[in-house]
Amino acid sequence: MAMKDLRTAVRNVPYVWSMLDLRLPPSDPVDRVLGKCQTIEDLRVAARARVPRPVFDFVDGAAGTECSLARSLEAFDRVYNHPGPVDAMSGTDVDLSVEVFGRRQAMPLVLGPTGFTRLAHTDGELAVARAAGSAGVPYTLSTPATCSIEAIAGIEAPPDLWFQLYVLRDRALTLDLLQRAKAEGYRVLVLTVDTPVAGDRRRDSRNGFSIPARIRPAGMLQMARHPGWIKDVVTSAPLDLASFPLAGQGDMWSRLKAIADSDFGFDEIAWVREMWDGPLVVKGILDAQLARRAVDLGADGVVVSNHGGRQLDRTIATLDALGPVVDAVGADASVFLDSGVREGADVAAAVALGATAVLVGRPYLYGLMAGGQRGVRHAIEIFRTGLDHHLRLLGVDAVAKLERHHVSLAPSPLTTVGVTASSAPARIRSVG
Ligand SMILES: Cc1cc2nc3c(=O)[nH]c(=O)nc-3n(C[C@H](O)[C@H](O)[C@H](O)COP(=O)(O)O)c2cc1C
Incomplete structure (x- = not known):
């Protein structure tokens, strides 16, 4: 090194020293994991590392191809x-709130x-409900929940509680669920x-997934790689459906199928309407005419949903289905997606195209797998900060001011070119 360079290097020591970050990583392992997760995809990768493969695949997987x-x-x-014009947004508070x-x-x-x-x-649904409550967003308890209707309603500072209903073969049992949800203060029925x-x-069949798990010797090796998850499982109550008993023999999944595989007909929305005194939202609509029919049968809202791809394969994308549904129901009902x-930008796009709000499933489950209640809160925070930042860049200081002209949606290339899971976008294939 030339003398001149050496002198410069010595002079620069304080500058180089100031660049060193000598802070230790957080001692709490959950903080350590969540600290590295900036996106829902990061949470997905963290979740994949924390739980055994069959559990991850049960959450992450979808149906058919x-x-x-x-x-x-x-x-x-x-x-x-x-x-739009983006003047003077930096010091402004962005109002993310909506009325539902x-x-x-x-x-x-x-x-x-x-x-x-x-x-x-x-910690299951209890952790999710607590995180929702602290973030000020609603939580929808599922029919096959593993914490009961009553236990969720009994937490301190509960969120706005919604209850999701599958109409079961046994209508008396169905009615009992509705009445209990109502009595416990659940406000919206989905x-x-x-x-x-x-x-x-197919991932579940390949993994031999069952509830409770049946672990073969090869599976034991797989489980052993996830000691934290195993410790939690062996030191807590066995997994069970919490809101109603399941009769019969066999694993819980097949016993549930026996009562849930339904003879429910679409027009029975009118029956549910009669039985539920409160907002009623019909979930799983992809077609404008069906949305209209649901509203005519008494629904106050519809969720444009393909169940996260877990039911019918090869449906239309929900964002493509949204506009026609919004036009079909007009001011008569709220539309969710x-x-x-x-x-956060996905939330903004759906709202700009006419949705009142969006529902999410896997994003908070990735958070839950990665870090329990704190992981769910982290997932919600990713949406909140992402939405806030996105609105500032759009030049909009309130969610209520999002309008259709803020986004356009290019037509789907899939109308002419087939897509399979293996040709799916990189952002969903990165965890093998
Ligand atoms: C593990 C898992 C279980 C689900 N269980 C139910 C359920 O019991 N009832 C229901 O209506 N939807 C259920 N869904 C679908 C979600 O409510 C939601 O439609 C879907 O997750 C949205 O897609 P996303 O996961 O990409 O956000 C489930 C989804 C997942 C991932």
């Missing part, structure tokens, strides 16, 4: 954002119903209509 999920995710990449059925919530996000949540983390039978979850929402 997984094409419905791939399409719903891909649709958000076809959104073009059109900013007469109640104001922190942002246009609802934690959707997911069955068997205690599989993902033994009636799911896209599940006449369970979807063809789910399936594939992963970014």
Whole structure:
């Protein structure tokens, strides 16, 4: 090194020293994991590391070729954002709140119903409800929940509680669920209509997935790689359906199928309407005419949803279905959207195209698997900060000011070119 360079290097020692970050990583392992997760995809990768493969696949997987999920995710990449004037946004507070059925919530996000949540983390639905409560967003308890209707309603500072209903073969049992939800203060009923039978979850069949798990010797090795998850499972109550008993023999999944595979007909929405005194939302609609029919039968809202791709394969992407549904129901009902929402910008796009709010399933389950209640809160925070930042860049200081002209949606290339799970966008294939 030349003398001149050496002198410069010595002079620069304080500057170089100031660049060194000698802070130790957080001592708490959950903080360490979550600290590295900036996106829902990061949470997904963290979840994959924390739980055994069959559990991860049960949450992450979809039905058939997984094409419905791939399409719903891909649709958000076809959104073009059109900013307005962006003057003086830096010091402004952005109002993310929206009113849903007469109640104001922190942002246009609802934690959707997911069955068997205690599989993902033994704190299950309790952890999810607490995180929703602290973030000011609603939580929807699923019919096949693993914490009961009453236990969730009994937590301190509960969120706005919604209850998801599968109309079971046994209508008396169905009615009992409704009455208990009402008595416990659940405000909104979400009636799911896209599940006449369970979807063809091929990852689950390949993994020999069952509830409770039946672990073969090879599976034991796989489990041993996840000591934290194992410790939680062996030190907490066994997994069970919490809101109603399941009779019969066999694993819980097949016993549930026996009572849930439904003879429910679409027009029975009118029966549920009669039985539920409160906002009624029909979930699992992809078609404008069906949305209209649901509203005519008494629904106050519909969720444009393909069940996160877990039921019928090769459906339209939900974002593509949204506009026609919004036009068909007009001012007569609220329209929600789910399936594939992963970014604050995705929430904004759905709202700009006419949704009142979005529901999410996997995003908070990834958080739950990665870090329990704190992981769910982290997932919600990713949506909140992402939405806030996105609105500032769009030049909009309130969610309520999002309008159709803020986004355009390019037509789906899949109308001419087929897509399979293996040709799906990179952002959903990165965890093998
Ligand atoms: C593990 C899991 C369980 C689910 N269980 C239910 C359920 O019990 N009832 C229901 O209506 N939807 C259920 N769903 C679908 C979600 O409510 C929602 O429609 C879907 O997850 C949205 O897609 P996303 O996961 O891409 O956000 C479930 C989804 C997952 C991932």
